[in-house]
Amino acid sequence: MGYYDVAQVCLNGHVINDNYISSPEFNQKFCDKCGAETITDCPKCKTPIRGDYHVDGVVAIGHQYTPPSYCYNCGNAFPWLQTALESAQELLDIDESINDSDKALLINSMKEISKDTPKTEVNALKIKKIAKKLGSDTYDAFIKIAVDVGTEIAKKSLLGS
Ligand SMILES: [Zn+2]
Ligand SMILES: [Zn+2]
Incomplete structure (x- = not known):
């Protein structure tokens, strides 16, 4: 079994950190590409944005994370x-x-x-x-x-x- 980390994404969709929980050293309050605020949960229902999927004992290399377009919990379109x-x-x-x-x-x-x-x-x-x-x-x-x-x-x- 694996689990999802949380993703930190800026309001314009730049991925800041797809391992918000496990690698907090990469977290940023604002985006360094566009200056927008960053979020880690759905603005509507506050459910955390799914980040990297971690599987025990497996290290994913070279995987490209793309932020979701919709919240899986409430269906809201992300900013x-x-x-x-x-x-x-x-x-x-x-x-x-x-x-x-x-x-x-x-x-x-x-x-x-x-x-x-x-x-x-x-x-x-x-x-x-x-x-x-x-x-x-x-x-x-x-x-x-x-x-x-x-x-x-x-x-x-x-x-x-
Ligand atoms: Zn940005
Ligand atoms: Zn939501």
């Missing part, structure tokens, strides 16, 4: 997902090459790919298709956000050719 969705919306707001209904579709799909559901892959494909109508700068930035917020399945479809 970094909200911020990413807001940035995506701002990007679309300044792009004049696509219409409002395509923009709404893109934002909706962006939300869907942050969750692992039967619709994840379809929405990743929608993003790939519709985002092509964006200006090329906006396209690159939008896909980058999508890859950041997307689940593993979504990342694969977004990056696949």
Whole structure:
């Protein structure tokens, strides 16, 4: 049997320490990349954010921790997902090459790919298709956000050719 450590993540989603309990020497009150405050629990229900998974006698090497998008206890979206969705919306707001209904579709799909559901892959494909109508700068930035917020399945479809 193993157990989860607690993760310390800044409000913008930078992982500060995924072993908050077992390696407290790496804890920081603020993020050294963006200056935002750091949190270790869900702002809504105060459940600790799951960090590294420890298995007795096993040392995980080279494992890359990504912070969760949603709280497993209350379903609340973490602040970094909200911020990413807001940035995506701002990007679309300044792009004049696509219409409002395509923009709404893109934002909706962006939300869907942050969750692992039967619709994840379809929405990743929608993003790939519709985002092509964006200006090329906006396209690159939008896909980058999508890859950041997307689940593993979504990342694969977004990056696949
Ligand atoms: Zn940060
Ligand atoms: Zn919660």
